[in-house]
Amino acid sequence: MTMLQKPWAARHHPAWWAFALHRISGLTLVIFLPVHLLVLSQALDDPRQLDRFLTWADTPLVKIAETILVVLFAAHFAGGLRLLALEFLPWQNSQKTFIALASGFALAVGIVFLLSAFGGVD
Amino acid sequence: MDNNSDQRELTVHIWRSEASASDDDLQPDGAWQTWEVPVRNSQTVLDVVTWIQRHRDPDLSYRYACRVGMCGTCAMTVQGKPRWTCRTRIGTVVDGNELTIAPLRNLPIIKDLATDMAPFFDKWAEAGAQFVPDRNVDQQTMAPVKPDSRARRTADVAIECIGCAVCYAACDTVAWRADYLGPAALNRVWTLVNDEREASPKEHLKAVAGESGCLSCHSHQSCAELCPKHLNPTASIAGLKRKSFLLALAGRS
Numbered sequence: 001m002t003m004l005q006k007p008w009a010a011r012h013h014p015a016w017w018a019f020a021l022h023r024i025s026g027l028t029l030v031i032f033l034p035v036h037l038l039v040l041s042q043a044l045d046d047p048r049q050l051d052r053f054l055t056w057a058d059t060p061l062v063k064i065a066e067t068i069l070v071v072l073f074a075a076h077f078a079g080g081l082r083l084l085a086l087e088f089l090p091w092q093n094s095q096k097t098f099i100a101l102a103s104g105f106a107l108a109v110g111i112v113f114l115l116s117a118f119g120g121v122d
Numbered sequence: 123m124d125n126n127s128d129q130r131e132l133t134v135h136i137w138r139s140e141a142s143a144s145d146d147d148l149q150p151d152g153a154w155q156t157w158e159v160p161v162r163n164s165q166t167v168l169d170v171v172t173w174i175q176r177h178r179d180p181d182l183s184y185r186y187a188c189r190v191g192m193c194g195t196c197a198m199t200v201q202g203k204p205r206w207t208c209r210t211r212i213g214t215v216v217d218g219n220e221l222t223i224a225p226l227r228n229l230p231i232i233k234d235l236a237t238d239m240a241p242f243f244d245k246w247a248e249a250g251a252q253f254v255p256d257r258n259v260d261q262q263t264m265a266p267v268k269p270d271s272r273a274r275r276t277a278d279v280a281i282e283c284i285g286c287a288v289c290y291a292a293c294d295t296v297a298w299r300a301d302y303l304g305p306a307a308l309n310r311v312w313t314l315v316n317d318e319r320e321a322s323p324k325e326h327l328k329a330v331a332g333e334s335g336c337l338s339c340h341s342h343q344s345c346a347e348l349c350p351k352h353l354n355p356t357a358s359i360a361g362l363k364r365k366s367f368l369l370a371l372a373g374r375s
Contacts, residue, residue: 087364
């Protein structure tokens with residue numbers, strides 16, 4: 001006896017992947033924000049601890065992880081605007097184009113951040 | 123083998139149920155059963171299922187009626203996607219030599235490929251998806267409705283639904299929320315909200331402006347992606363959300 005398989009084939013289209021990305025980036029944001037505020041609070045509580053953290057955060061591996069975060073947040077921002085347009089403006093049939101534009105925006109922000117992080121752009 | 127066959131055989135995996143659905147388990151466990159089916163020209167998925175039932179296993183249960191894409195009876199999960207089987211040709215879905223056919227998702231399995239459509243149509247009733255004529259209009263004279271008026275065109279876009287439940291089976295929100303009315307019922311309500319002959323479009327709107335209605339849609343758009351009639355329930359639901367929002371702003375929700 002087996003269970004019916006999950007319907008992944010039916011989900012394999014841009015709008016569903018855009019939903020999944022929006023959900024994943026949103027959950028990442030929920031985890032990131034408290035940690036971000038905790039780190040910032042070190043400026044008041046323990047500045048030397050904050051300096052040690054910032055030195056660690058300057059390593060290439062952390063910068064790459066940071067770039068992934070920036071891409072996710074840019075995707076959440078652009079995806080959120082796309083959803084607001086979908087729900088509050090008259091329907092447009094170019095939904096897949098909007099998804100592509102939102103993805104392109106997120107990747108562009110990520111590339112700019114990556115170049116900036118490694119000293120290419122100030 | 124007749125002249126219509128090209129002598130190739132298709133390996134077909136069909137879901138066989140071990141039990142009917144219960145209140146706790148809409149889709150109980152079962153097993154895949156495999157047959158070799160001769161390939162024919164212009165063969166549809168429904169042709170394949172019918173061939174197996176007539177030549178290999180008369181106990182195989184499935185459902186169809188019109189065979190021409192009008193009645194919405196024969197939908198099944200084909201290669202992992204809900205589709206109308208009478209209008210789905212093998213050549214459009216088989217890449218290689220294997221075909222999998224299962225019952226529709228989100229509906230109780232009666233037996234094998236036949237699902238109980240009652241919950242699907244019950245939700246149309248719950249959504250109030252029924253035309254209520256405006257009794258203030260003189261019933262003896264024909265109410266003038268311009269076919270090219272904006273409201274009529276908006277209603278027309280969504281009106282060709284055949285009730286096949288492909289969108290309902292494709293919808294993840296239906297899978298996640300048992301009380302969610304689903305794309306087809308909400309799409310139907312959208313046609314009524316825009317129908318100039320309706321007695322009270324706002325009542326229709328109020329019936330679906332809740333958490334079990336349009337507000338729960340996550341805009342996955344699987345319904346629009348897979349609707350065999352190329353309707354767009356996501357667009358209809360977005361319209362319902364917009365009008366519900368305006369109604370709430372006006373303090374009449």
